[in-house]
Amino acid sequence: xxxxxxxxxxxxxxxxxxxxxxxxxxxxxxxxxxxxxxxxxxxxxxxxxxxxxxxxxxxxxxxxxxxxxxxxxxxxxxxxxxxxxxxxxxxxxxxxxxxxxxxxxxxxxxxxxxxxxxxxxxxxxxxxxxxxxxxxxxxxxxxxxxxxxxxxxxxxxxxxxxxxxxxxxxxxxxxxxxxxxxxxxxxxxxxxxxxxxxxxxxxxxxxxxxxxxxxxxxxxxxxxxxxxxxxxxxxxxxxxxxxxx
Numbered sequence: 001x002x003x004x005x006x007x008x009x010x011x012x013x014x015x016x017x018x019x020x021x022x023x024x025x026x027x028x029x030x031x032x033x034x035x036x037x038x039x040x041x042x043x044x045x046x047x048x049x050x051x052x053x054x055x056x057x058x059x060x061x062x063x064x065x066x067x068x069x070x071x072x073x074x075x076x077x078x079x080x081x082x083x084x085x086x087x088x089x090x091x092x093x094x095x096x097x098x099x100x101x102x103x104x105x106x107x108x109x110x111x112x113x114x115x116x117x118x119x120x121x122x123x124x125x126x127x128x129x130x131x132x133x134x135x136x137x138x139x140x141x142x143x144x145x146x147x148x149x150x151x152x153x154x155x156x157x158x159x160x161x162x163x164x165x166x167x168x169x170x171x172x173x174x175x176x177x178x179x180x181x182x183x184x185x186x187x188x189x190x191x192x193x194x195x196x197x198x199x200x201x202x203x204x205x206x207x208x209x210x211x212x213x214x215x216x217x218x219x220x221x222x223x224x225x226x227x228x229x230x231x232x233x234x235x236x237x238x239x240x241x242x243x244x245x
Contacts, residue, residue, distance in 0.1 A: 022100040023071040024146045024220035031080070033065040033095075039087030046083045054078035054101060075103040105144025107214050107222050108229040110188065113139045115232055120199035120239035128198075128239060135192050136234050138209065140180075142187040146216035151189050152177040154212060157197065158205040158236070167196030177212055189214075199236045207234040 023029065033045060047059040047067050054073035069080065078101065083094040116136040119129035127134055140151045154176045156162055161169045162176030170176055180191040199205040211230035214222045224230040 021098060022102055022145065023218050024144055024216045024222075025075060025101050025104055026070070026072045026222070027146075027216065027218040027220035028068055028070040029219070030066060030068045031082075031097075033082055033084070035065070035084065035086070038084070038090060038092070042087030044085050046085070048081045050079050050081070054099070071099060071101050073101055075101050077101075102145050104220065104222050105142055106228060107140070107142050107144075107211065107224050109211060109232055110139035110141040111229070113137055113190075113232075115235065117204075117235045117237060118195060120205075120236050121195070121197060122239070123198065125196060125198075134196070135194050137190060137192050138232050140189040140191075140211060140214065142214060142216075142222075144187070144216065144222075146187075146218045146220070147185050148182050148187050148189055149215050149217050150179055150181045151214040152179050152212040153191070154178065154210045155193060156208045156210075158199075158207065163207075165191065165193050167194045185217075193234065195234055195236055197236045199238055200241075201238060204238065205236040207236070209233065 035043065043065070044063045045065050047062050049055050049057075049059060049069065051073075054071060054076075055069050055078075056072050057068070057070050059067060059069070065084075071078075078099045079096050080099055081094045081096045084092045086092070118133050118136065121128045121134065140148070140153075142148050154162055155165070155178065157167070157169070162173055163169050165178060165180075180189055182189045193207070193209065195207060197205055197207070209232040211224045213224060216222065
């Protein structure tokens with residue numbers, strides 16, 4: 001009879017809406033617990049990740065049935081476990097999910113789209129090449145497991161001012177990041193940059209493009225590594241000049 005009573009007072013709980021079990025390092029996930037039996041009012045939940053280095057989230061401060069866990073520990077396998085003490089003071093069996101943290105891949109500019117050289121605009125912003133070529137295409141590529149949803153780049157004109165993708169100087173020079181969204185479900189983001197520059201000097205004028213970061217479909221924010229291929233330039237040729245002899 002004693003064994004029977006122990007079984008009766010176990011409180012069944014379950015993860016709700018959870019399916020993903022691998023995450024790019026730094027990604028987060030909100031987990032929800034559903035109580036299938038027991039007294040929900042007054043229930044407290046105990047959340048735990050083992051090994052505990054799998055997350056920087058302070059799960060000891062979480063006592064409700066929902067927790068956002070940031071999987072920012074070293075790459076490897078971890079166990080997320082949850083147990084409830086329901087409103088009657090009865091414990092559930094712990095439930096667990098296995099999670100894999102994946103090391104991020106390389107975030108770079110694709111070599112297929114290298115630096116570009118274009119013609120200077122004419123006076124008044126008139127296109128200075130025939131056929132027109134004042135726009136440059138670049139591609140951001142990621143080698144990791146998850147798809148990219150967006151990326152952030154900066155563009156600096158020859159005067160040292162940060163500009164947008166259309167070549168206009170940004171009003172907020174302290175926050176020069178330009179977010180480019182991924183139109184497809186893949187690991188590449190193409191974007192087009194316009195120079196809008198009249199070069200009447202004697203040397204090429206150079207625009208500098210820097211890849212800053214990207215966001216993956218599983219929510220990780222990846223910072224570009226300075227030593228990687230994260231720079232591109234647009235060189236604006238000197239505008240030809242003629243006169244009557």
